[in-house]
Amino acid sequence: LICKKKKKIPPGPRGLPLIGNLHMVGKNILHDLHKIAKKYGPIMSMRLGLVPVIVASSPYAAQQFLKNHDLVFSSRPYSEVSQYIFYDQRNLVSSKYGPYWRNMRKLCTLQLLSNAKIHSFQSMRKQELEILVDFLKQHRGVVVDLTDKISSFSANMSCLMIFGKKYMDEDLGINELVKETMCIAARPKLGDYIPFLGVFDLQGLSRRMKELAKPLDEFLERVIDEHLHKFSDKNQAKDIVDTLMAIMHSNEAEFEFDHRHVKAVLLDLLVASMDTSSTAVEWILSEVLRHPDVMKKLQNEMERVVGRNRMVEEMDLESLEYLDMVIKEGFRLHPVAPLLIPHESIEDCRVDDFHIRKGSRLLINVWAIGRDPNVWPEPEKFKPERFLECNIDLRGRDFQLLPFGSGRRSCPGMQLGLTIVRLLVAQLVHCFDWELPNGMIPKDVDMTEKFGLVLARAQHLMVIPKSYRLKFSQNKC
Numbered sequence: 001l002i003c004k005k006k007k008k009i010p011p012g013p014r015g016l017p018l019i020g021n022l023h024m025v026g027k028n029i030l031h032d033l034h035k036i037a038k039k040y041g042p043i044m045s046m047r048l049g050l051v052p053v054i055v056a057s058s059p060y061a062a063q064q065f066l067k068n069h070d071l072v073f074s075s076r077p078y079s080e081v082s083q084y085i086f087y088d089q090r091n092l093v094s095s096k097y098g099p100y101w102r103n104m105r106k107l108c109t110l111q112l113l114s115n116a117k118i119h120s121f122q123s124m125r126k127q128e129l130e131i132l133v134d135f136l137k138q139h140r141g142v143v144v145d146l147t148d149k150i151s152s153f154s155a156n157m158s159c160l161m162i163f164g165k166k167y168m169d170e171d172l173g174i175n176e177l178v179k180e181t182m183c184i185a186a187r188p189k190l191g192d193y194i195p196f197l198g199v200f201d202l203q204g205l206s207r208r209m210k211e212l213a214k215p216l217d218e219f220l221e222r223v224i225d226e227h228l229h230k231f232s233d234k235n236q237a238k239d240i241v242d243t244l245m246a247i248m249h250s251n252e253a254e255f256e257f258d259h260r261h262v263k264a265v266l267l268d269l270l271v272a273s274m275d276t277s278s279t280a281v282e283w284i285l286s287e288v289l290r291h292p293d294v295m296k297k298l299q300n301e302m303e304r305v306v307g308r309n310r311m312v313e314e315m316d317l318e319s320l321e322y323l324d325m326v327i328k329e330g331f332r333l334h335p336v337a338p339l340l341i342p343h344e345s346i347e348d349c350r351v352d353d354f355h356i357r358k359g360s361r362l363l364i365n366v367w368a369i370g371r372d373p374n375v376w377p378e379p380e381k382f383k384p385e386r387f388l389e390c391n392i393d394l395r396g397r398d399f400q401l402l403p404f405g406s407g408r409r410s411c412p413g414m415q416l417g418l419t420i421v422r423l424l425v426a427q428l429v430h431c432f433d434w435e436l437p438n439g440m441i442p443k444d445v446d447m448t449e450k451f452g453l454v455l456a457r458a459q460h461l462m463v464i465p466k467s468y469r470l471k472f473s474q475n476k477c
């Protein structure tokens, strides 16, 4: 008798025929996964439809997958949205691991999102921030929808950097198109989990995705066309379309690179940058508003380092240590991408004595890690000072804090995202004293989460810019 030793897979709940554990995850997938992981442990296996899924919920587990076995888990799963909207997975975010992704990633980090490129847009960021501060100054004493203001600030900045123009101001409905794309991308699709049901399109999502793809493609074609015919001003910073077009025309790319690739990358960057930084800023400001002592400490630091005679400049950011702790604490409690973006294993692999088969989907529950009492004392409390005693960083070196992921698939826009988040939080706290509307007290600020492609606030953040704190109305620096 040949007795085959059964391979040990990570523990997890038993699934039902066909749907597996799909019925166990509802609208609040983060809480659901967190609850199930409490029973089965930090490396847990499930089955969503026909897809094997591994959920990692501790720093140790995250390190196993994102560092020790990084290469094996560096791919992305197939999804209908990447097929219909992102040019058959030609974008960076959802492309499979392989030479194409490696080349695109290199292009992104070395050319599109390099430090030099980010620096070249510094004056544009300053200008946009002055417009926002001016608006708030004119609305002193009035209730302002800060969610809306921050979101359009971020959308305008993304557009200026990527396309060289604020397309959001033109009535093209592009903002709505991108928002709906993000909404659809976040909805669980039957076809992604039970592929043979995909053809029936029972939820009507494939049809809607195809409908959305058309105007998005027309918009991107129009942008490219305008760039082909535009008068080039040598003093103006080259936007990302310019850079991509130059690469395409030079024929220097060592991989296939045509209009479809340019459009896929443009859409990728737009979607990846538009809501991420603004959502982080909103959460961090909400926490600061709920904690007046933190607001005061931040303002004191700003007064000490920047002074009341001018606005915050990007060069100040490195010297703002308390701000740095506030930003880390904000990302700990409110990671924008709480499950990162799903990874997929490219071959069978052994992790911690468990067998994990090729084609498994990996979710890293960064949200649960940030709230784990074994890692963080009093995890529910917003306490930036906790970072005084520990030098945990948020750039992917420490697995307790992973807002940008870690390893090969970590966020290539981290430097840009962090610059925007730090600058915006610093500026709004430095320039204004804030008040809550309708006699609300700090602890009344609603912190309900809404899970989507990013983990956003369920309610818009409504606040009153009470008074302008600076002694000069123009930036004298």
Ligand code: HEM
Pocket (backbone or CB within 6 Å): 092, 093, 094, 105, 113, 268, 269, 272, 273, 276, 277, 280, 336, 337, 340, 341, 342, 343, 403, 404, 405, 406, 408, 409, 410, 411, 412, 413, 414, 416, 417, 418, 421
């Ligand atoms: C606060 C802002 C941001 C946060 C918190 C954030 C977070 C993330 C996370 C968690 C991932 C997935 C990592 C993984 O799957 O392991 C990611 C991927 C990515 N991000 Fe960001 N991001 C931000 C801003 C940006 C910006 C500004 C850009 C570009 C303009 C960008 C471009 C990308 C791209 C292209 C990927 C996919 C990388 C790949 O699959 O190889 N991100 N980001």
